[in-house]
Amino acid sequence: MEEINNIEVVPCTDSDYLKPFRVHYNQNGTKKSWDFMRTHDSVSVLIFNTTSHCFVLVKQFRPAVYMCEWERMKKQPPQAAEKTEEGASETPAPESQEGQSASEGESSSPWPPASAGVTYELCAGLVDKPDLSLEEIARQEVLEECGYDVPASKLKRITSYRSGVGVTGAKQTMFYAEVSDDNCVSTGGGEPREGELIEVVKVPLHEAMTFAYDERIPKTMGVIFSFIWFHNNMSPKYKISTNV
Numbered sequence: 009m010e011e012i013n014n015i016e017v018v019p020c021t022d023s024d025y026l027k028p029f030r031v032h033y034n035q036n037g038t039k040k041s042w043d044f045m046r047t048h049d050s051v052s053v054l055i056f057n058t059t060s061h062c063f064v065l066v067k068q069f070r071p072a073v074y075m076c077e078w079e080r081m082k083k084q085p086p087q088a089a090e091k092t093e094e095g096a097s098e099t100p101a102p103e104s105q106e107g108q109s110a111s112e113g114e115s116s117s118p119w120p121p122a123s124a125g126v127t128y129e130l131c132a133g134l135v136d137k138p139d140l141s142l143e144e145i146a147r148q149e150v151l152e153e154c155g156y157d158v159p160a161s162k163l164k165r166i167t168s169y170r171s172g173v174g175v176t177g178a179k180q181t182m183f184y185a186e187v188s189d190d191n192c193v194s195t196g197g198g199e200p201r202e203g204e205l206i207e208v209v210k211v212p213l214h215e216a217m218t219f220a221y222d223e224r225i226p227k228t229m230g231v232i233f234s235f236i237w238f239h240n241n242m243s244p245k246y247k248i249s250t251n252v
């Protein structure tokens with residue numbers, strides 16, 4: 009699927025996306041310190057297509073996930089690393105950069121295949137436009153990433169929560185959007201100007217819970233939680249309509 013090469017890891021000294029800090033404080037008389045990152049809050053959207061009775065997810069290469077997999081591979085013998093990935097039916101075959109040496113210097117571990125960094129996620133985006141409401145940002149992400157044009161008023165707020173409490177503490181607000189094939193105006197895929205390369209994937213309703221708990225399919229907690237939310241709150245409605 010993806011072709012990832014020319015990988016180079018360097019220290020991050022200046023970023024538009026995150027800023028590391030150390031906070032010193034006293035807690036109940038004990039002197040403590042904590043390292044954290046300042047990042048943007050975010051929105052995510054569970055999209056359900058009422059025409060095909062499928063959830064609409066996005067699949068994309070995540071460098072941070074890829075680098076974690078690389079670290080994990082360095083600690084594990086290659087056979088053992090391969091074994092845990094075996095059977096991930098959605099995982100594409102290893103690609104050309106496999107076997108390429110790391111350019112980090114301290115180790116010559118080969119890079120894992122690009123598929124090791126690809127995850128299934130809810131359509132999501134950073135809250136980086138102060139003049140727009142969360143609903144409006146979510147609406148734009150649904151359009152840019154998945155190609156569905158739905159009014160912001162049709163987005164139902166599910167809940168919000170803290171993601172990465174140890175590192176960022178950022179807040180993510182989750183919405184639910186019901187769409188139909190009539191709302192589909194493009195193939196989505198992300199904002200090309202930002203270099204986004206996003207694949208839109210559909211998960212049929214009847215496969216959703218198996219998908220959610222299949223550990224071989226790399227995914228975010230948002231996918232798992234939102235499928236369970238749908239199961240608890242929306243399933244009776246759709247069970248009736250599918251059985252007619």
Ligand SMILES: O=c1ccn([C@@H]2O[C@H](COP(=O)(O)OP(=O)(O)O[C@H]3O[C@H](CO)[C@@H](O)[C@H](O)[C@H]3O)[C@@H](O)[C@H]2O)c(=O)[nH]1
Pocket residue numbers: 025049050051052129130132133134135171180202203204228230
């Ligand atoms: O280091 C970075 C970080 C971001 N980008 C760009 O910024 C865009 C950000 O995309 P956006 O869709 O706004 O955010 P996501 O990357 O989808 O992140 C959201 O979705 C993630 C998965 O749910 C969550 O972990 C995040 O908190 C949430 O903001 C990316 O596509 C890139 O174009 C970079 O180029 N370099």
Ligand SMILES: [Mg+2]
Pocket residue numbers: 131132133134153
């Ligand atoms: Mg996104």
